[in-house]
Amino acid sequence: MGTKRVKNSRRDFLKKTAIVGGGAIAASILNPFDAVLIASEDPGDKSKVWWAYVIDIDKCIGCGRCANACKNENDVPKEPFFFRTWVEQYTINNNHEVHVESPNGGIDGFDQSLDKSDVFKSFFVPKMCNHCHKSPCVQVCPVGATYDTPDGVVLVDDDYCIGCRYCVQACPYGCRYIHPEKKVADKCTLCYHRISKGKTTACIEVCPTGARMIGDLNDDKGPLVKFLKKHNCLVLKPHLNTGSKLFYNSLNAEVR
Amino acid sequence: MPPQLKRLLPAFIIFILLFLILKHFLTPETFGEKGHYRYSSIAEVQQTQMKYAGKDKCNECHDDIVENLDMDVHAGLSCETCHGPGLMHAENDGEYEIIIPSEREMCALCHSMNVSRSTREIVQVNILEHNSGKKCIDCHNPHMPWELKE
Incomplete structure (x- = not known):
C-alpha cells in the first residue's frame, strides 16, 4: 500500500534548478529581451538618417496654415475632430487658470476672448505625432500594422490595420484618429512621401514664420542638432519615457 | 511514455503542422523583413500623391x-x-x-490682434476697426506689403 514516492534528492533539485536558471540567463545574454526596444529599430547606426522634428513656440503665430496644409496634402477629412496636426491656444489668466482652445484645430484662426490686462501669459502650441522611438502605439498594435521605420518615422500600414483603436487609446499625445472612410488608424506620416523625395513636409512648407523644422538627429552638424544645442528644448510628457523625437523650444510647464 | 500521451502525440503534431501551414499562407510577403511589420508598406506610403x-x-x-x-x-x-x-x-x-484669396479673413489669420501672438514676430491690426468693410488687398499688395496701393 501507499503511493510510490518519487526519489528526489536535494542534489537533484539543485541540479535541475541550476540548469533551468543558468539556461535562462545564458539565453538572455545571447539575445537580450527588451520589451520596449523591440517595438522599434535600434538607431545605433549613426551614418543613416534618423528623422526628428522641432517646433519653436516663440515663433508660432497661430495662423493654422500647417493644420490646413496637412489636411490638403494628406486627404485628412475636412470636418473637425480629424487632425494629423493642429494648433492649441494656451491662455493663462491672472489667477493662473489655464485655458486651452483649438477651434477647428486653428484652421479658421483664433480669437482671444480675454482682455489683454487679464492675461498673464498666452501662446500657441502646434501639436502633431511625436514619432516616438519607444512608441506606445507601436507596442500595443496586435497585428503589426503600425511600426517605426528604420529612419525613425512611425507609420501605419493601411492594408494591414484592423481598426481596433488600441493605438488611438495608447497614444499619450492624442495624435491618432480612426479615418471615417478607410476605417483604419490614421496619423502624421511626417509627410514620408515628401521627405523621402527630398522635399520638406507640407506643414513646414507653408509655415510663414519658420516655427517648424525637420532634420536628421544623427547629423551632428545638421541644422536640427545645431538648433537643439543652442536652445532649451523639451519634449512633451518626458516622464512617460516614450522616446519622443518632437522637440519644443520655449515649452511652458502648463502644456500637456 | 504513458499510453494516453502516445495517443495525443499525433494530434499535437497535426495541430502544429496545420498552424505552420496556415501561418505560411496567411503571413503577407515582406512581413518581418525588418521588424514586426510589412516592409513593403513603407514603399506604399511613399507613393502617396x-x-x-x-x-x-x-x-x-x-x-x-x-x-x-x-x-x-x-x-x-x-x-x-x-x-x-x-x-x-x-x-x-x-x-x-x-x-x-481676397477676403479679409485670410490676412486676419496672421495679422489680427491677439495677445497670444508675439508682437516681435508679426504686425497686428485690430481687424474690426481697421478700415472695416474694405478688402485688405484694396490698399496693400500682399506680394509687396510695404507698398500702399494708390
Whole structure:
C-alpha cells in the first residue's frame, strides 16, 4: 500500500534548478529581451538618417496654415475632430487658470476672448505625432500594422490595420484618429512621401514664420542638432519615457 | 511514455503542422523583413500623391513675383501658404487654377490682434476697426506689403 514516492534528492533539485536558471540567463545574454526596444529599430547606426522634428513656440503665430496644409496634402477629412496636426491656444489668466482652445484645430484662426490686462501669459502650441522611438502605439498594435521605420518615422500600414483603436487609446499625445472612410488608424506620416523625395513636409512648407523644422538627429552638424544645442528644448510628457523625437523650444510647464 | 500521451502525440503534431501551414499562407510577403511589420508598406506610403509643389517650383514660372515677395517682410512666406496646394497647377500648365484669396479673413489669420501672438514676430491690426468693410488687398499688395496701393 501507499503511493510510490518519487526519489528526489536535494542534489537533484539543485541540479535541475541550476540548469533551468543558468539556461535562462545564458539565453538572455545571447539575445537580450527588451520589451520596449523591440517595438522599434535600434538607431545605433549613426551614418543613416534618423528623422526628428522641432517646433519653436516663440515663433508660432497661430495662423493654422500647417493644420490646413496637412489636411490638403494628406486627404485628412475636412470636418473637425480629424487632425494629423493642429494648433492649441494656451491662455493663462491672472489667477493662473489655464485655458486651452483649438477651434477647428486653428484652421479658421483664433480669437482671444480675454482682455489683454487679464492675461498673464498666452501662446500657441502646434501639436502633431511625436514619432516616438519607444512608441506606445507601436507596442500595443496586435497585428503589426503600425511600426517605426528604420529612419525613425512611425507609420501605419493601411492594408494591414484592423481598426481596433488600441493605438488611438495608447497614444499619450492624442495624435491618432480612426479615418471615417478607410476605417483604419490614421496619423502624421511626417509627410514620408515628401521627405523621402527630398522635399520638406507640407506643414513646414507653408509655415510663414519658420516655427517648424525637420532634420536628421544623427547629423551632428545638421541644422536640427545645431538648433537643439543652442536652445532649451523639451519634449512633451518626458516622464512617460516614450522616446519622443518632437522637440519644443520655449515649452511652458502648463502644456500637456 | 504513458499510453494516453502516445495517443495525443499525433494530434499535437497535426495541430502544429496545420498552424505552420496556415501561418505560411496567411503571413503577407515582406512581413518581418525588418521588424514586426510589412516592409513593403513603407514603399506604399511613399507613393502617396504630393499636393504641395514648394516655392522653388513656383519660382520656375513666377520668378518676378517670388523676387518681389522675397525682398522684405513676407520673404518667409511660401506661395502656397496663401494660394493653397499648387502641384497640380504647376504640372498641368494652367489647367488647374490655384486659389487667389481676397477676403479679409485670410490676412486676419496672421495679422489680427491677439495677445497670444508675439508682437516681435508679426504686425497686428485690430481687424474690426481697421478700415472695416474694405478688402485688405484694396490698399496693400500682399506680394509687396510695404507698398500702399494708390
